[in-house]
Amino acid sequence: MTSKPTLGVGMVGYAFMGQAHSQAWRTVNAAFDLPYAVDMAAIAGRSEDKVKAAAEKFGWRSYETDWRALVERDDIGLVDVCSPGGNHAEVAIAALAAGKHVLCEKPLANTVEEAREMVKAAEAAAQNGVRSMVGFNYRRVPAAAFARQLVLDGKLGAIRHVRAVYLQDWITDPEFPLVWRLKKEEAGSGALGDIASHIVDLTQFVTGQTITGVSGLTETFVKERPLVASTEGLRGTGSSERGEVTVDDAALFIARLSGGAVATYEATRFATGRRNGLRIELNGEKGSLVFDLERLNELELYLSDDDAGTQGFRRILVTEPEHPYMSAWWPAGHIIGWEHSFTHEAYDLVTAIAAGTDPAPTFADGLQVQQVLDAVERSAESGSGWIPTTDNS
Structure with missing residues (x-):
């Protein structure tokens, strides 16, 4: 039997979403016939005691206390960003620049400006075959699909x-x-x-x-x-x-x-x-x-x-x-x-990486959602009523 190539996954964040994503990465190899063998290489978090405990509990084979060290590791080909939105842009852009595929939890960023920078980084990385996706998991509930x-x-x-x-x-x-x-x-x-x-x-x-x-x-x-x-x-x-x-x-x-x-x-x-x-x-x-x-x-x-x-x-x-x-x-x-939606998300992303296609939703899709949220916020703050979702200057 021909062995499959390995795709090492590194995850940033270990709390609620980190647990959900860990369940997906543990399960996806067994549930689906993937083109890669997914390896849960490392998880990153600032507290050594907590991230070490999370690695042991969730099934990661190692841990890092600095996400930058995780991004730089040669055994990691995909970075899963499960941290709070305040550092989504920094982590995702660095990972894409390092040639890592990226899965980023929703919402894509905290601001439209950050989301635009992430889209630029994703588009540049895509020229070298690097893929990126936003984690809107409810798309992957079978009834919703x-x-x-x-x-x-x-x-x-x-x-x-x-x-x-x-x-x-x-x-x-x-x-x-x-x-x-x-x-x-x-x-x-x-x-x-x-x-x-x-x-x-x-x-x-x-x-x-x-x-x-x-x-x-x-x-x-x-x-x-x-x-x-x-x-x-x-x-x-x-x-x-x-x-x-x-x-x-x-x-x-x-x-x-x-x-x-x-x-x-x-x-x-x-x-x-x-x-x-x-x-x-x-x-x-x-x-x-x-x-x-x-x-x-x-x-x-x-x-x-x-x-x-x-x-x-x-x-x-x-x-x-x-x-x-x-x-x-x-x-x-x-x-x-509920947890199965994250497994489906991991399956779709890994399959797209192997096929060399853009997984959905893309970072551009995430930007579009961010523009909607921004328009709602500006409408509420100003009391001015109707706001087009593309007018974010």
Whole structure:
């Protein structure tokens, strides 16, 4: 048997997203027939005790306390950026310049300017066969990918309305500490960049349309919080000192899409009782479609040409082997989970690298999402109403 070439992966960051991505890199070799043998070469983080423990727990064979050392290693061909958005640009640009393929978590950057620099670096690296991708993992949920197929096959006809919400409640307690996600210098924005970016990308992916203009508002409900004493994942404890929250807690906006649809978007981390409630609904001239992340193996589909006597929303269980990605997993009817979307992401990236093609979403796609977020933020700050998404000068 001919042995496969090895693709060494190095990851920057070891917290919540680092754990999710580690699960993907551990699993992808077993789930799919890859053109490379993926080697989990090294993980990087600033705290030696924590990154060493993460390496042992998540299955990395070594660790670094400086991401620059990781980027320079000869046994690493791909750098997975899972750190906070404040250093996405620095790490990704350095990795691309070193000839490493890059997977960068969403949102691509904290600002449009940083995202543009990352796109320039990606385009330059692509001339030498180096690939880059943004980690919008919800594209890789089989039901969401199947929804895109249904739309592009014309099952719904022309899309007229899009509704998208992403509802969480993990910071409703005003005594929840001031973690990095609540600091603009580290996170860029709050609910807007953290979770609205997901529904922006997902609705554009499923509809095949892009957002051309927005009018939005944002709100910060809790202005000050305790400084961090300790954190673990999305949980934390606070100290006696307090600091200012510098990002939004909620963002809402209306939008127009390039194919003529109108849309509403809502993202909040203050929806009490909602842990991770992402839902999109598309209404077209011939039918409607619903994807709900809390039922991620299912779609709801309504077709207007069904018999009137039995017409209604039908439940589609997206677990058949002909559905996207599902042939890699279990017999029909045996559902998969949230973590599988990251494994599919790793599979798509490694396959594209081997084929010499650009994986999607590209850094240019990430920039486009960043422009939408920036337009929402500028509309909310100015109160001036409609902002085109390409006017970011």
